[in-house]
Amino acid sequence: MRSPEKETELTTNGNIFIAKLDVQIPATIESAIAAGIARFGAIDTVVNNAGYGQYGVFEAITPEQVQAQFDVNVFGVMNTIRAILPHFRERGEGMVINISSGAGRFTLPIISLYNASKFALEGFSEALSFELAALNIKVKIVEPGGTTTNFIKTSEEQYAAQPLPEYDAFLGAAFKMFDNLKGMQLATAEEVAETIFEAATDGTDTLRYLIGNEDFKQRVNNRLKLPDQENIESIKAAYVPFLTADH
Numbered sequence: 001m002r003s004p005e006k007e008t009e010l011t012t013n014g015n016i017f018i019a020k021l022d023v024q025i026p027a028t029i030e031s032a033i034a035a036g037i038a039r040f041g042a043i044d045t046v047v048n049n050a051g052y053g054q055y056g057v058f059e060a061i062t063p064e065q066v067q068a069q070f071d072v073n074v075f076g077v078m079n080t081i082r083a084i085l086p087h088f089r090e091r092g093e094g095m096v097i098n099i100s101s102g103a104g105r106f107t108l109p110i111i112s113l114y115n116a117s118k119f120a121l122e123g124f125s126e127a128l129s130f131e132l133a134a135l136n137i138k139v140k141i142v143e144p145g146g147t148t149t150n151f152i153k154t155s156e157e158q159y160a161a162q163p164l165p166e167y168d169a170f171l172g173a174a175f176k177m178f179d180n181l182k183g184m185q186l187a188t189a190e191e192v193a194e195t196i197f198e199a200a201t202d203g204t205d206t207l208r209y210l211i212g213n214e215d216f217k218q219r220v221n222n223r224l225k226l227p228d229q230e231n232i233e234s235i236k237a238a239y240v241p242f243l244t245a246d247h
Contacts, residue, residue, distance in 0.1 A: 023050045023076025024068075029083045037087065045095040045200050046084050048077040053103075053114040057167050061113055073117035078124070088137045095138045097199055098125045102145045102216050106223040107235065109174045129207055140199045143220075144192050145212020187211050 001007060002022045010016050017039045019032040036043050054061060054069040081096055088094030103111060104118030122141065129139035195211040210217060222231050 023080060024071050026079050026083075029076075029080050033083050033087070042091060043084065043087060043094070045097060046080060047097045047099065047196060047200075048080055049099045050076055051099065051101075051117075053111060054117075055110050055114065057110060057164075057171070058112045059164065059167075066113060069113045069117050070120070073114075074120045074124070077121060081128070085132075085137070089135060093136045095140065095200060096125075096128075096132070097140045097142060097196060099196070100125070100141050100143045102143055102212060102220060104141075104143060106219045106231075109170070110178070126207065133205070138205065139207070140209065141207055142192070142196050142199055142209045142211065144187055144195075145210075145216030186213070 001018055001020065004018045004020050007018060010018060017036065019035045021028050021032040023029065033043065051073045052069075054065055077098055084094070084096070098121060100121050101114075101118045103115050104122040107115045125139055125141050132139055192211055195209050199206070199209050210220060222234060226234070
């Protein structure tokens with residue numbers, strides 16, 4: 001945790017050890033891994049769960065916000081994996097589970113930075129899985145759709161407001177669609193945890209695990225099966241309805 005001193009519930013369970021870890025502070029990654037090995041003798045699986053969504057139109061997002069999005073969602077994951085790999089190589093086995101998102105498989109408006117970070121995570125994880133398979137180290141990706149965690153609240157707090165009136169019509173249409181999505185059934189934190197546990201324990205080489213509602217699964221399916229431009233046009237129709245052949 002970034003702030004273990006604030007935790008009151010998990011500290012009461014003797015099977016749980018909590019260490020300070022902030023993926024934007026590499027030294028805490030090294031120290032947390034060392035402390036975990038010292039406490040339990042070995043680490044079997046690393047779950048890279050740190051992440052947030054930088055929302056807002058790209059032009060309104062500052063270079064500092066761009067850097068922070070990748071520091072957490074991409075570079076933090078890479079640094080954690082780099083830190084655990086010597087231990088896994090020494091043991092001759094291990095597992096990395098990276099928590100991605102539906103936004104790593106399909107795009108939506110207003111989340112271009114989040115999309116970029118999760119697309120990067122997906123490509124990195126898939127390529128890495130081939131490298132590490134030769135060392136008996138598995139890489140898996142869990143892809144939640146919308147969840148009932150505080151992710152949406154945090155992302156809204158990070159929203160990059162913009163003073164550019166040219167985007168007003170687009171944002172009005174896009175926000176309406178996002179409001180509709182919020183009303184759909186979301187996966188609970190417990191359901192996502194169960195999927196992570198399945199990935200960690202099912203004994204398979206499965207790379208990707210989806211968890212979410214039917215709308216989410218349909219969007220992933222569209223990305224995989226529809227011709228590319230047909231998929232793009234379907235997203236435009238849903239989120240940018242004022243764009244027609246005459247514009």
